[in-house]
Amino acid sequence: MNRFFVDKQNIVEDMQQIVIDDPDDVKHIQRVLRLEQGDAVEICDGQNMEYIAEISSMDKSVIRLNIVEKWAGSTEPPIEITLFQGIPKATKMDVIIQKCTELGISRIVPVITERTIVQLKDQKSEEKKVERWQKIADEAAKQCKRGIIPRIELPMVFSEAIKDIQDFDLTLIPYEREVSLGLKGVLRQQVGATKIGIYIGPEGGFGEKEIEGAKKAGIVPVTLGPRILRTETAGFTALSILMYELGDLGGI
Known part of the structure; x- marks a missing residue:
């Protein structure tokens, strides 16, 4: 599954939504991966929290996703x-x-x-x-x-x-x-x-x-x-x- 990092502020926990607005990521999702509404991706907040989210809508500059699952990451070393x-x-x-x-x-x-x-x-x-x-x-x-x-x-x-x-x-x-x-x-x-x-x-x-x-x-x-x-x-x-x-x- 494709993975993307977003700023913590782009994750709205109480609404169970995530926003991807980095121009390079938006372009990659739309033009390279050709993902569509309903497709799922992995999201990480850069602070070791991870999510599975489904694309709910997209336009030229913003992709919105609904959080399906979340968990604390386990890929970082203890040092x-x-x-x-x-x-x-x-x-x-x-x-x-x-x-x-x-x-x-x-x-x-x-x-x-x-x-x-x-x-x-x-x-x-x-x-x-x-x-x-x-x-x-x-x-x-x-x-x-x-x-x-x-x-x-x-x-x-x-x-x-x-x-x-x-x-x-x-x-x-x-x-x-x-x-x-x-x-x-x-x-x-x-x-x-x-x-x-x-x-x-x-x-x-x-x-x-x-x-x-x-x-x-x-x-x-x-x-x-x-x-x-x-x-x-x-x-x-x-x-x-x-x-x-x-x-x-x-x-x-």
Whole structure:
């Protein structure tokens, strides 16, 4: 069944109605899926409540639906993970966002580091790129039936990103020169961690000064194993391990 996200305010519980007014969703329902009155779709409010609703009416800009069934979602992991991703070249960020959304990421923060090659000219270009990245997260969340849509934040420089750790139980930075402490060892020491931040460098990794700055901020360097992983692989490798150990990946 096709799935769509709507704002909470578009769900009128006392009237058992839902309104879809996002132009892209309206166009997709009418012109691509060619759904009609009486057809059913899945609706999620982005806050982990889910609905089955039937189309009651539609016009060029609005689709109205009647709620048939609702329930609390069960597809969100019990841990919240934020990926601080050094911005890579080309379309690698697209893949990172898509796959991390599928795996259960909560938030992605693009980070500008000393080895970042991509140049974001001004705030307008940043906002435009983030808008496109957010659409990728939206589509991936629909496809894998997430209960929330991960937030893609505006880019920030590394020195600012490492200040954003006070709300985490644990913050990690995979580093190729760290050989003794792995994720398993850290997780054995941090029982009960539910809010975790992961810092991944761009092509070429982090500079030594950045690693030292991260350590001083309280971020823990870890190894992901004996092989050097690409930037587009490292983030969702770490995320997969964390989701397996602490989340719901692999089942109960």
